[in-house]
Amino acid sequence: MLISRLGSDDAAARAREDRLVALSAGAARVLVVPHLYHLPETSSIWARLAALDGPVLAATWLHPRPAEWLLRRHGVGASGLTVLSLLADDCFAALRALLGEAGGAGTVEELSEAATPRWYPVVDRDRCRECGHCRQFCLFGVYAAGPDGQLVVANPDRCKPGCPACSRVCPEGAILFPLYTQDDAIAGAPGRLMTPDPAARRMLARHCGIPCPACRQAGPAATPAPGSDAPICPECGRALASAPEPEPAAGEVFDEIDALIDDLDALTERRS
Numbered sequence: 001m002l003i004s005r006l007g008s009d010d011a012a013a014r015a016r017e018d019r020l021v022a023l024s025a026g027a028a029r030v031l032v033v034p035h036l037y038h039l040p041e042t043s044s045i046w047a048r049l050a051a052l053d054g055p056v057l058a059a060t061w062l063h064p065r066p067a068e069w070l071l072r073r074h075g076v077g078a079s080g081l082t083v084l085s086l087l088a089d090d091c092f093a094a095l096r097a098l099l100g101e102a103g104g105a106g107t108v109e110e111l112s113e114a115a116t117p118r119w120y121p122v123v124d125r126d127r128c129r130e131c132g133h134c135r136q137f138c139l140f141g142v143y144a145a146g147p148d149g150q151l152v153v154a155n156p157d158r159c160k161p162g163c164p165a166c167s168r169v170c171p172e173g174a175i176l177f178p179l180y181t182q183d184d185a186i187a188g189a190p191g192r193l194m195t196p197d198p199a200a201r202r203m204l205a206r207h208c209g210i211p212c213p214a215c216r217q218a219g220p221a222a223t224p225a226p227g228s229d230a231p232i233c234p235e236c237g238r239a240l241a242s243a244p245e246p247e248p249a250a251g252e253v254f255d256e257i258d259a260l261i262d263d264l265d266a267l268t269e270r271r272s
């Protein structure tokens with residue numbers, strides 16, 4: 001049993017964690033750890049958790065879907081992983097039901113490590129279709145292609161704090177920002193799935209010239225003239241059944257990228 005603390009001075013949260021520890025202690029081997037999302041990539045705690053043998057039951061302050069994919073990314077629970085969310089009202093009842101099956105040695109160990117707040121995407125690998133759009137869209141090199149071509153979050157700490165932009169581009173709702181508070185779908189709440197944002201998809205099409213999955217056109221996206229009622233593809237914003245628009249001048253592209261960076265910076269300032 002793994003219990004991840006919130007790590008704040010919130011007395012109610014601490015009481016909830018301690019109740020969970022007390023419920024688990026008699027029936028399972030319990031490891032209490034700092035907030036998993038904020039642990040550095042190279043933390044010795046990740047190595048310790050990845051080395052656990054047998055099925056892992058993890059309780060965190062994240063929704064279950066991002067918690068599962070965060071743990072899996074670090075190799076935790078390869079022999080079986082069940083996640084509980086301390087955000088859920090029924091987490092104590094769920095724990096009682098699960099511990100009835102788990103059994104265990106009945107010990108509690110607390111691991112501590114200083115961690116500063118972090119912000120980065122967690123990818124739901126069950127949903128990711130390896131289209132690479134997030135990698136093409138991100139200006140900061142957070143994503144890369146692995147040796148087998150699979151998407152990897154290679155440089156998570158390059159992500160702009162507070163920015164969830166690529167979750168709006170992903171066509172599969174696979175990109176989660178577990179601490180995002182303004183949209184449950186981006187945070188990965190149960191029953192909520194992020195749908196792509198047309199404006200973000202149009203920006204992706206314009207910068208990257210990717211083939212559109214809806215209208216199949218490739219190349220730079222046209223910006224419709226103000227007041228134009230010409231049909232446009234709702235997915236990529238390209239004009240439908242019309243001649244390809246000329247490539248935007250390099251200066252226009254950089255202006256748009258600068259505007260995106262300004263938007264990201266504004267988000268960062270609002271969070272700090």
Ligand code: SF4
Binds near residue numbers: 134171
């Ligand atoms: S955009 Fe979404 S589906 Fe495409 S590679 Fe990125 S995470 Fe996977």
Ligand code: SF4
Binds near residue numbers: 137
């Ligand atoms: S949120 Fe922004 S900075 Fe972070 S990975 Fe996505 S596009 Fe890159």
